[in-house]
Amino acid sequence: MSETDHQRVTAIARLAALHRHSDALTAAATRLAHLVAWNQPLYPAYLWWLVGGDWQVGFWTFLSTPFFAAAPLVARRHALAGRAMVPVTGVANGLLSAKLFGAASAVELFLIPCALIALLGFRRREWRVALGVWALIAAVALAHGHYGAPVGRFDAGQYARLRRLNLYSVVALSLVIVWSLGSARRRLKDPIRGAARRSG
Numbered sequence: 001m002s003e004t005d006h007q008r009v010t011a012i013a014r015l016a017a018l019h020r021h022s023d024a025l026t027a028a029a030t031r032l033a034h035l036v037a038w039n040q041p042l043y044p045a046y047l048w049w050l051v052g053g054d055w056q057v058g059f060w061t062f063l064s065t066p067f068f069a070a071a072p073l074v075a076r077r078h079a080l081a082g083r084a085m086v087p088v089t090g091v092a093n094g095l096l097s098a099k100l101f102g103a104a105s106a107v108e109l110f111l112i113p114c115a116l117i118a119l120l121g122f123r124r125r126e127w128r129v130a131l132g133v134w135a136l137i138a139a140v141a142l143a144h145g146h147y148g149a150p151v152g153r154f155d156a157g158q159y160a161r162l163r164r165l166n167l168y169s170v171v172a173l174s175l176v177i178v179w180s181l182g183s184a185r186r187r188l189k190d191p192i193r194g195a196a197r198r199s200g
Contacts, residue, residue, distance in 0.1 A: 026079040028184040029121050032177060033071035033086045040065045051161045054152035057100045064093035080129060083121050087133050090114040095140050102150030106163040109170040111137050113177055120181035 040061060047055035067089040075082020091114050097107040118133040154162060 023079050024184040024187045025121055025123070025181065026075050026083050028180045029083040029086050029117065030072040030075050032117070032180055033068045033089075035176065036090070036173075037065050037068035040068070046165060047162070050165055051154070051158050053154035053158040053162075057152035060100055060151075061093060061097060063096065064089050067092075080122075080126060084129050084133065087114040087117040087121070088136065090117070091133070091136050091140055095143070098140075098143075099147045100151045101154070101162065102152070102159075103145055103147070104159045104163075105150075105154070106166050108141065108144060109166055110173075111141060112170055113173045116174055116177045117181065120177070120185060 043061055044055060044058035047053075047058045067085065071082050071085045071089070073082075074085055090110065094108060094110045094114065097105075097110065101107050115134070115137055118130050118137065122130040
């Protein structure tokens with residue numbers, strides 16, 4: 001094995017270890033956080049290629065990337081805090097994006113994945129945390145149309161393309177969330193199978 005291959009394998013192993021957690025819900029949530037963090041740098045590229053207009057404002061969404069990336073590290077110290085960090089960061093990013101792109105961009109649809117994480121990512125005994133996330137989502141949803149003038153400028157055609165981009169992204173992310181957290185919840189209900197998977 002070459003030095004480059006060895007370094008690649010080592011990096012993958014370290015990343016896998018970072019996402020490994022005794023709690024299936026926490027492991028799934030932190031993997032979702034890193035999925036978003038890895039894809040965020042592509043968003044301005046999609047805007048440039050598919051939308052046009054003031055696509056450069058998309059770089060401001062990178063402000064949330066360190067928080068998504070840090071979720072697994074936080075989860076190692078406090079599993080519940082690490083899980084809660086994922087939808088809370090998503091809501092904050094949605095609020096920022098609404099100001100950047102305006103309500104006509106339909107970027108607030110990204111509150112739906114946050115709501116799905118709040119629904120599937122917490123246990124019954126953690127209902128207070130889930131309720132807090134839901135309250136935050138509701139507050140941002142109620143702010144719809146009250147962000148003032150957007151930072152970026154887009155014409156009607158560009159807004160139509162931006163809405164389609166955001167809609168497709170939300171649908172894809174929502175499907176991944178339902179599959180990932182749903183699988184984790186099923187493992188929690190079958191501790192024998194869950195233990196066998198972790199040992200394997």
